[in-house]
Amino acid sequence: MLNRIYNFISSFKLSIFLTISCALYYIFLSIWSLKSPSIVIQNISKMLPFKLVYTFLLINTFFCLTKRLPELLKSTSKNLIYLPENYDWIKERRDGKIKEGFKVKKRFSSLGTIFLHFSFFFLALGFYLSNQSHTTGKFLVGEGEELLVNNDEIEKVSQPKPLFNEFPDFKIKLNKIIYKFWGEKLLFRELEGKGKIDGKDFSIKINKIYPLNLYNFIRITSFGYAPSYLLLIENYPKPLEEGVIKIFLFPPGTKSFFKTKHFPHKIYLSLYPDFYEENGIFKSKSMEPKNPKILIQVYRNKVFLMEKLINLGDLIKIEEFSIDFLNLFPIIEVEIVQDKGFLIILFSFLLILAGLLLRFSGKRGEILIRKEDGVYKIYGKNVREF
Amino acid sequence: MELVEVLSFYISLFLYLFSNIYGYFNYFFKKDFNFKRIYKITLLAFFFHFFTIIFRTILTKHIPVIGNYENILMGSFFLVILIFFFFRKEKWFLPFLFSLSLNIILLGMAIFADPEKKPLFAALKSFWLYIHILFAWFAYGSFTVAAGVSITYLIKKEESLEELIFKLTAFGLVTDALMIIAGSIWAKDLWGSYWSWDPVETWSLLSFLLYGLILHLKITLKIKRKTFAYLIIFSLITVLISFWGVNFFMEKSLHIFNVG
Numbered sequence: 001m002l003n004r005i006y007n008f009i010s011s012f013k014l015s016i017f018l019t020i021s022c023a024l025y026y027i028f029l030s031i032w033s034l035k036s037p038s039i040v041i042q043n044i045s046k047m048l049p050f051k052l053v054y055t056f057l058l059i060n061t062f063f064c065l066t067k068r069l070p071e072l073l074k075s076t077s078k079n080l081i082y083l084p085e086n087y088d089w090i091k092e093r094r095d096g097k098i099k100e101g102f103k104v105k106k107r108f109s110s111l112g113t114i115f116l117h118f119s120f121f122f123l124a125l126g127f128y129l130s131n132q133s134h135t136t137g138k139f140l141v142g143e144g145e146e147l148l149v150n151n152d153e154i155e156k157v158s159q160p161k162p163l164f165n166e167f168p169d170f171k172i173k174l175n176k177i178i179y180k181f182w183g184e185k186l187l188f189r190e191l192e193g194k195g196k197i198d199g200k201d202f203s204i205k206i207n208k209i210y211p212l213n214l215y216n217f218i219r220i221t222s223f224g225y226a227p228s229y230l231l232l233i234e235n236y237p238k239p240l241e242e243g244v245i246k247i248f249l250f251p252p253g254t255k256s257f258f259k260t261k262h263f264p265h266k267i268y269l270s271l272y273p274d275f276y277e278e279n280g281i282f283k284s285k286s287m288e289p290k291n292p293k294i295l296i297q298v299y300r301n302k303v304f305l306m307e308k309l310i311n312l313g314d315l316i317k318i319e320e321f322s323i324d325f326l327n328l329f330p331i332i333e334v335e336i337v338q339d340k341g342f343l344i345i346l347f348s349f350l351l352i353l354a355g356l357l358l359r360f361s362g363k364r365g366e367i368l369i370r371k372e373d374g375v376y377k378i379y380g381k382n383v384r385e386f
Numbered sequence: 387m388e389l390v391e392v393l394s395f396y397i398s399l400f401l402y403l404f405s406n407i408y409g410y411f412n413y414f415f416k417k418d419f420n421f422k423r424i425y426k427i428t429l430l431a432f433f434f435h436f437f438t439i440i441f442r443t444i445l446t447k448h449i450p451v452i453g454n455y456e457n458i459l460m461g462s463f464f465l466v467i468l469i470f471f472f473f474r475k476e477k478w479f480l481p482f483l484f485s486l487s488l489n490i491i492l493l494g495m496a497i498f499a500d501p502e503k504k505p506l507f508a509a510l511k512s513f514w515l516y517i518h519i520l521f522a523w524f525a526y527g528s529f530t531v532a533a534g535v536s537i538t539y540l541i542k543k544e545e546s547l548e549e550l551i552f553k554l555t556a557f558g559l560v561t562d563a564l565m566i567i568a569g570s571i572w573a574k575d576l577w578g579s580y581w582s583w584d585p586v587e588t589w590s591l592l593s594f595l596l597y598g599l600i601l602h603l604k605i606t607l608k609i610k611r612k613t614f615a616y617l618i619i620f621s622l623i624t625v626l627i628s629f630w631g632v633n634f635f636m637e638k639s640l641h642i643f644n645v646g
Contacts, residue, residue, distance in 0.1 A: 012606070016599065023595050127581070134579065180508075188508040206508045207576045219578055337578045345580055349567045356560050 010063035018057045025053060058124045065121055069114070112358025115351050122348035130341030133163035133215070140246045141193075142226050142331040146173040154336060167336050168212055172197050177330040179223055184274075184286040186251050191223055193332050204334070215340045222333035224250030225271055225289060230324045231260060232315075240321070244329055249294075252284035263321060265305075268297040271328070282309070289328050391441035394434050395459075395496070401431030402490050409483045421476040428486065432466050435493075439463060448506040451519055454499035461629070462493045464523035468531050472554065480542065481550075485534030492530075514572035521565035526625050528558030529597065533622040536615035548611050551618055552604065555597055562594050586628060593624035 008014065137154035141147050150169040173196045180190040191206040202210045209217040227249065231241035240262055247256040249271035257268045274285040275293040282295060298305040298318050310316060315324045405427035412419050439459060442450045450456035466489055473482035532554035539547040569587070570580045581587060600617045603609045609617075 016602070019595055019599055023592055023599070130580065136578065182505050182507065189505055190511075191508045205511075207510075207512050207572070209575050209578070217578075219575070221578075335578055339579070342574070342580075345570075349571070352563060352567060356563065360556075360560060 006063065006067075009060060010067040011060075012064065014060050015057075015064060018053060018060060021053055022057065025049065054124070054128070058121070058128060061121045061124060065118055112355045112360070114355070116355030116359060119348045119351035119355060122344055122351060126341040126344035126346075126348055128341065129163065129344060130339050131161070133161050133338055133340035134158070135160045135164040135338045137167060137336045138221065138333055139336070140226075140248070140331055140333055141172060141174045142244055142246065142329045143174060143177045144329070145244070146171070149336075157335070163340055164338055167338060168216055170198050170212060172202075172334075174332070177223070177332055179330060181287045186287060188223070191220060191332075193220055193334075209337075212336075215342055216336065216338050218334050218336050220332050221335045222248065222250075224248035224254075224331050224333070225273065225328045226331040227269065227271075227294065227312075227325045228327045228329060230326060231262070232322045232324070233320060234322075244331075246331065248331065248333065249328075250287075252287065253282070260321075260323075263319075264301055265318065266299045266301075267323070268299070269325075270295040273328075292328060294325055388445065391438055391445060394438040394441060398431045398434035398438060399490070399493055399497075401427055401434060402486065402493065405431060406483060406486045406490055409479070409486070413480065413483065421479050425474075425482075428466075429470075432470070435459075435463055435466065446503045446505070449516070451515065452504045452506070452510065453502070455496050455501040457519075457629075458492060458496040458499060460519070461523050461526065462489055462496075465489050465492065465527040465530055468524070468527045472531060472535075472550065477546075478550075481531070481535040481538040481547070484537045485531045488530050488534055509576055512572055512575065514568050514575070518565055518568040518572055521561045521568060525558050525562035525565050526629055528554045528561065529593075529618075529622060529625045532558060533619050536618040539615045540612065545611075548614065551615065552601075555601060555618060559594070559597050559601060562590070562597065566590055566594060589624060589628040593621065593628055596621050596624055 135156070136158045137156045139147075139149055139154050147153070148169070148171050149167075151166050154167055174193055175195040176193070178190055178192040178194070179188065181187065182189050188206060192203060192208075193205075194201075194203050196202065197210070197212070204210045204218060204220050206220050209219045211217045224247075226244050226246055228244045229242065230239045232239055241260060245258045247258055247269070248254065249256060249269060252272050252274075253270055255268055255270045257266055259266050270282075271292060271294050272282050272284040273287060273289040273292050275291050276283055276285055282293075292312055293309055294312070295307070295309050296316065297307045300319070305318065308316065310325065312325055312327060315322050405424050408427070409424045412424065439450060442456065442459065446452075446456075450459050465485070469482060469485045469489065472478065473485065532551050535547055535551050535554065538544075539551060569590070573582065573587075574580050600614070600621060603617075604614050
């Protein structure tokens, strides 16, 4: 009974069936994705049918390999020429008439086949681990800022997965944000953050990650402008509050808010970095802060108090305090990712490449032995006698 | 310079078209049959095609890889390289013509694509982009040529054609795997994950699985030659969907080449 189950699970036909199932499943998803929001499509791997097919394919691949591996290794470690019946004769001939023997090209071709097929197991395993651990969090860091990033600081974006561990704590100092737009459009020609992490130089780009350790890395996900401000009250010599407000005033017109520490006021801000007005509507000519203006809306609890379009440096009087938005600083949103399948997937990619290289480089080392007029003759363009 | 690019593009398209029609005319009416002449006209078209790419590169200051127009321009270029490589002998006259027809359809679609010049965006400035698309062109080019040879096989039923279909599909499968790997590594840097179930990714995987399955059916289950040829022609649909279908019908794709 156990033998039958083992044969079924390690069956090649089952592999074909599961692969076809996957293909049909993908077709279904691809059609479905036409009408569905992208978040639905990106959560495909969480669905039960996918998990079932995937797990079964993983088990099948593993047993296929364990069943066939001994035979494959055996054939790889020998002469690698297909001589099941005439092997002894060849030895005789090698020792007798042909002193040096034969040399057959493409010795490791079948090893390439093993690598290639074995890699799919590691690939599946890597994706499984990735699926069970992939958790992301986000934090904001402005140009010139030094920040101690710990798990409390990080805003968890995705639901932690079963294999997720805490993100590592680290100290980041962002010295410079390099950004360049394509003309007046909201498209980056360059976006890079440079500085130090735990004393070491680092650089992250929109398409370049920085690894924190074996399975945690950070990357840039967004860019914006953050205003600095002063909050003053009459007859008090020092500002009551000051600093950079870590909000994202980008793209132009995006509304964001902050709360003052000492008053119950909520201030909404919309930035127009290169301001102009068209038919009473505020717009921005470009993404660069060439002529920045901020539209502010102030609420005390839920009571609307005022709305005003201001320049940087304008002092605004709001009931018992005044506020001054002094400057704008570039700020980036950094995503921290934990992915425990990352290295295994990378290893499987290397195994695929090694497999393909061994499998397809050189010509096939097959020879044919035929008895003609009572004499054995060897045919095959890749057999070299020397 | 822009005018030169447009002129060069249309001259190459016209020459491809001319050599193709002339070739079919020769084949079906057997008048003045001359493969070398057709080959030379196609070669001339290829040079204009190459010039178009050079002019485009000078104008945009990067290799044409952004948007549908540039992707078609480069994809078609690699397809013609494969056609020249595999069908340089006169006995491959018919697959040469069929594959060239597929190339003309491909290049013709560039007329309807937006040719706006765009800079290389920050997201695209990656070594993996070039690796990814280079193998994509070779993979999709080989599958297209394999489909062209399959059509020829169904007409002529020559055994040697079957071997060629097999070789082209195997080559396509290998380059397809490399394309997916390079894309996946790039995706990790760009989107923070190797795989995002993006429609383009899903369809690429689907075409990879399908071609892999066909090769295994051929090697292991020894399916009939005719069935093999039909399957190869049918599978080209997945390639077309991966390359264009997703771009034209799915606006939600994360893939950057959607910008065209």
